[in-house]
Amino acid sequence: MTTDVDSKPSLLLSVSPTTVTSYRTVKNSAIAWFDGGVYLPTDYIDNITLNMLAPLERFSDADQCVEFLTTTNDGKHSMLCFLILSGTHESSEVILKAVHDFANIISIYIVKEEMYEDLTSPLKNYGKIYGPFTAVAFFYEQLKQQMLQSELKHEQFGFDVWHGTEMTPVASIQRKNKQETMFMYGQLLKQFLLDTYEIEDITYDDALKKMISFFRQSYPNSRSHLEFIERLQSQYKNYTPIYWYTLDSFLYRLVNKALREHDVELLVEMRIFIRDLHQQIVRLYENEIRSDNTMVPSTVYRGVLMPVNEFEKKILNRTGGLLSVNSFLSTTSNKELALAFAGTGQIHRNEMAILFAVSLVHDATTSVPFAFIDPVIGGAESEYLFTMGAVYRIRNIEHLTENGIPCVHLLLTSSNDPQLTSLTNYTYRSIRDTDERFLTSI
Numbered sequence: 001m002t003t004d005v006d007s008k009p010s011l012l013l014s015v016s017p018t019t020v021t022s023y024r025t026v027k028n029s030a031i032a033w034f035d036g037g038v039y040l041p042t043d044y045i046d047n048i049t050l051n052m053l054a055p056l057e058r059f060s061d062a063d064q065c066v067e068f069l070t071t072t073n074d075g076k077h078s079m080l081c082f083l084i085l086s087g088t089h090e091s092s093e094v095i096l097k098a099v100h101d102f103a104n105i106i107s108i109y110i111v112k113e114e115m116y117e118d119l120t121s122p123l124k125n126y127g128k129i130y131g132p133f134t135a136v137a138f139f140y141e142q143l144k145q146q147m148l149q150s151e152l153k154h155e156q157f158g159f160d161v162w163h164g165t166e167m168t169p170v171a172s173i174q175r176k177n178k179q180e181t182m183f184m185y186g187q188l189l190k191q192f193l194l195d196t197y198e199i200e201d202i203t204y205d206d207a208l209k210k211m212i213s214f215f216r217q218s219y220p221n222s223r224s225h226l227e228f229i230e231r232l233q234s235q236y237k238n239y240t241p242i243y244w245y246t247l248d249s250f251l252y253r254l255v256n257k258a259l260r261e262h263d264v265e266l267l268v269e270m271r272i273f274i275r276d277l278h279q280q281i282v283r284l285y286e287n288e289i290r291s292d293n294t295m296v297p298s299t300v301y302r303g304v305l306m307p308v309n310e311f312e313k314k315i316l317n318r319t320g321g322l323l324s325v326n327s328f329l330s331t332t333s334n335k336e337l338a339l340a341f342a343g344t345g346q347i348h349r350n351e352m353a354i355l356f357a358v359s360l361v362h363d364a365t366t367s368v369p370f371a372f373i374d375p376v377i378g379g380a381e382s383e384y385l386f387t388m389g390a391v392y393r394i395r396n397i398e399h400l401t402e403n404g405i406p407c408v409h410l411l412l413t414s415s416n417d418p419q420l421t422s423l424t425n426y427t428y429r430s431i432r433d434t435d436e437r438f439l440t441s442i
Contacts, residue, residue: 029054029080029147030072030224034065036089040113046136053144054082055224062091066098068221073102079250080150081105082143087112087132096126106150109139158260160186161314161394162322162419186326189262190389193271194278207272208236214269225250241277242376242385245328256327259388274388277328281387284376285369296372300331300384302356303342311352315408321394322419323410329386331358331370337381342405355400355407358392366412391420 031050037060040046050056059065072079083099085092087110099105110131133139162184202210212233219225228249236244245252255274258266267274288296315323332338335355342353360370368390373383392410400407413420 029082029150030222031056031082031084032065032069032072033058033084034062034086034089034092034095035060035111036062036086036091038086038089038113040111040135042135042137049140050136053147055222057223062095064221065095069095069099069102069105071219071221073099073104079104079253080147082147083108084136085110100126100128107143107146109133109143111136158256158326159314160324160326161318162324185262186324187389187391189259189264189267193267193274193388204272211270211272219250240376241273241280242371242373244273245277245385246373246377246379252328259327262326278387281371281385282369284371284373285366288371296360297333297382297384298360300333300358300360301335301338302329302331302358303338303340304354304356305342305351306354308350308352311354311406315394316397318394319396322391322413323394324389324391325386326389328388329390331356331384331386333382333384339403339405353405355405356410357407358410358412359395361412361414366414368412370412393417393419 031054033050033056035058047056047058057068059068069081069083072081081102081104083095083105085095085108092110096108100108105128107130108126108128110129110133112132113134130139130142212229215229215232216226219229228247228251232244232251245255251273254266255270255277257263258270259274335357339353339355342355368387370384370386370390373385374380377383391413393413395409395411397409398407399405
């Protein structure tokens with residue numbers, strides 16, 4: 001998924017800033033650079049190396065820079081931003097005053113051509129400031145590490161937990177708490193998204209056009225996003241949904257954010273892609289079952305960084321309960337890679353690294369399909385992608401001897417799991433009891 005640009009120095013001699021997308025290290029971030037129309041001798045190389053980290057937007061106009069940063073701070077479409085400012089241009093302070101307190105702006109780097117000059121007084125009064133630096137090369141590694149750590153911190157792992165005994169009666173299910181309500185709502189929402197295409201009087205092509213139009217309206221000021229949207233519009237049917245999902249773009253992030261937050265309005269806009277992606281995973285899974293592939297691993301892993309209180313409240317004492325991951329879930333059979341993704345060896349206040357170990361049952365009884373996607377995307381990370389709404393049983397929790405990280409052992413549920421069946425039946429009775437008002441209200 002990620003590429004260390006330092007291991008590919010020869011690339012700088014053969015690529016341009018517009019052809020480095022596949023090498024990007026960070027996916028959920030953007031870099032905004034206000035240069036005030038002043039260009040440095042190293043600009044060409046700087047553009048390439050920064051684009052290898054994340055989409056780079058350069059501005060000579062302060063108002064356009066502020067407008068772009070304001071767009072990225074929008075609640076639904078927000079992304080992490082790293083700002084580079086000219087240390088000599090008077091408009092830099094204007095930009096700082098306008099955007100400094102935006103929660104999505106992680107750090108601000110000051111570039112000044114004169115090495116002997118320190119920061120001007122006004123810029124010293126702001127936090128998040130690093131520098132000044134005379135060239136991008138002097139802070140590139142610092143920026144890279146900061147971006148990776150920030151993305152790891154903000155890459156939320158959305159899930160709901162339902163707890164009960166194996167044969168929980170319907171009466172006790174009805175005494176569900178808020179967390180269990182969200183569990184059932186997530187399952188309802190998944191079914192709605194998969195069925196809605198048949199419900200609506202709309203063709204496939206019209207649904208696709210509607211989604212593209214929505215993306216254009218959502219990202220009117222981002223050059224990199226608009227370029228991706230243009231490509232999506234002209235080439236969507238030429239590639240697989242998994243291909244589009246795994247590209248370095250806003251698409252996978254927006255889909256999973258909407259699923260994680262149960263954002264119905266946003267999900268409806270993207271339902272055509274969500275359904276396409278789900279159906280491709282189903283097809284790959286069914287092909288694997290028919291081929292009786294014995295190469296499927298017994299366990300796959302996912303490392304995450306999670307708030308301590310969330311782990312203690314939702315997981316720590318929930319052994320035997322059901323855990324539903326609302327979004328699509330990428331995992332790997334490479335345990336060390338998953339541990340690296342969890343941020344081992346890093347210290348985070350009020351946060352902790354968690355390793356999820358998922359035991360697989362690879363047959364027709366599995367409740368949610370998953371697929372080995374390396375051959376589809378030309379990857380080499382032993383990646384397995386689960387469709388949205390996968391339900392697992394929390395088996396036990398242990399602390400790894402080598403680093404003390406909690407390892408949560410999960411078992412992918414089967415379609416005849418008694419507890420899952422009881423919950424599913426109650427969920428569908430709820431739909432009937434409301435006389436389909438749930439669907440029509442959405």
